[in-house]
Amino acid sequence: MKKVGLYFGTFNPIHIGHLIIANYMVEYSDLDEVWMVVTPHNPFKKKSSLLDNHHRLEMVYKACENYDKLKPCDVEFKLPQPNYTVKTLIQLEEDHSKLEFSLIMGEDNLKSFHKWKNYEVILEKHHIYVYPRISDGLMESQFKDHPAIHKVDAPIIELSSTFIRKAIKDKKNIKPMLPAAVWEYIDLMNFYK
Numbered sequence: 001m002k003k004v005g006l007y008f009g010t011f012n013p014i015h016i017g018h019l020i021i022a023n024y025m026v027e028y029s030d031l032d033e034v035w036m037v038v039t040p041h042n043p044f045k046k047k048s049s050l051l052d053n054h055h056r057l058e059m060v061y062k063a064c065e066n067y068d069k070l071k072p073c074d075v076e077f078k079l080p081q082p083n084y085t086v087k088t089l090i091q092l093e094e095d096h097s098k099l100e101f102s103l104i105m106g107e108d109n110l111k112s113f114h115k116w117k118n119y120e121v122i123l124e125k126h127h128i129y130v131y132p133r134i135s136d137g138l139m140e141s142q143f144k145d146h147p148a149i150h151k152v153d154a155p156i157i158e159l160s161s162t163f164i165r166k167a168i169k170d171k172k173n174i175k176p177m178l179p180a181a182v183w184e185y186i187d188l189m190n191f192y193k
C-alpha cells in the first residue's frame with residue numbers, strides 16, 4: 001500500500017520552512033509521497049488577512065512543481081468550515097481506498113493535539129510523523145512513546161508566514177525565504193502589500 005504523509009497548513013504563503021520539512025519527510029521516512037493540504041479555515045485561527053484559497057493553492061502548486069513526491073491537495077475546499085482534520089481524513093479515505101494516510105506534525109502542534117476534535121480517533125487510525133520545533137509548553141504524557149507517533153529528526157528552520165507577510169508589507173527583501181516561483185507570483189500579484 002502506498003504511504004502518503006499529509007502536511008496540513010494554511011500556507012499563507014508556503015515558505016521554504018514548509019518545503020524543507022515536506023521534502024525531508026519524504027526522503028528520510030517510509031512515506032512514498034507528501035501531500036500539502038491547503039486548509040481554508042483552521043479551527044484555531046482567525047480568518048483575517050487570509051488570501052483566497054485558490055491563490056494559496058496556486059502557490060503550493062508552484063512550490064511543489066519540481067518535486068515529484070510532493071503534491072498539492074485541495075480536498076478541504078469542498079468540506080464544511082472550519083476544517084476539522086478528522087473529517088478530512090474520512091473524506092480522503094473514501095476518495096482513495098488504496099492509500100495509507102499518515103499525518104505530519106511539528107512538535108509544537110503535538111503539544112496541543114489533545115484539543116483537536118476526536119484526536120483519539122485520529123490516533124487510532126493513523127500514524128503521526130513528528131518533526132522537532134522550538135516551542136513552549138509540555139508534551140502530554142499520553143503522546144510520549146506512543147506506538148503511532150514517530151519522531152523524524154528534520155532540521156529546524158524558524159520562519160513563519162506571519163513574518164513573511166509583515167516583511168513584504170515593510171518592503172523588505174525576503175527572496176531567499178520563498179521558493180523562487182512563489183516569490184515571483186506574490187510579486188506579480190502584489191500580495192501582502
Ligand SMILES: Nc1ncnc2c1ncn2[C@@H]1O[C@H](COP(=O)(O)OP(=O)(O)OP(=O)(O)O)[C@@H](O)[C@H]1O
Nearest residue numbers: 008009010011012017021106157158159160161162
Ligand atoms: N518554519 C517552519 N518549520 C517547520 N514547520 C513549520 C514552519 N512554519 C510553519 N510550520 C508548520 O507547518 C504547518 C503549516 O503552517 P502554516 O500554514 O500555519 O504556516 P505558518 O508559517 O505557521 O503560518 P502563520 O505564521 O500564518 O501562522 C503548521 O503545522 C505549522 O506549525
Ligand SMILES: O=C(O)c1ccc[n+]([C@@H]2O[C@H](COP(=O)([O-])O)[C@@H](O)[C@H]2O)c1
Nearest residue numbers: 008009010039042044084085086116117
Ligand atoms: O481538527 C482540529 O480540531 C484541528 C485543530 C487545529 C488545527 N487543525 C489543523 O491543523 C493544521 C495546521 O494547523 P496550524 O495552526 O499549525 O497551521 C490545519 O490544517 C488545521 O486545520 C485541526
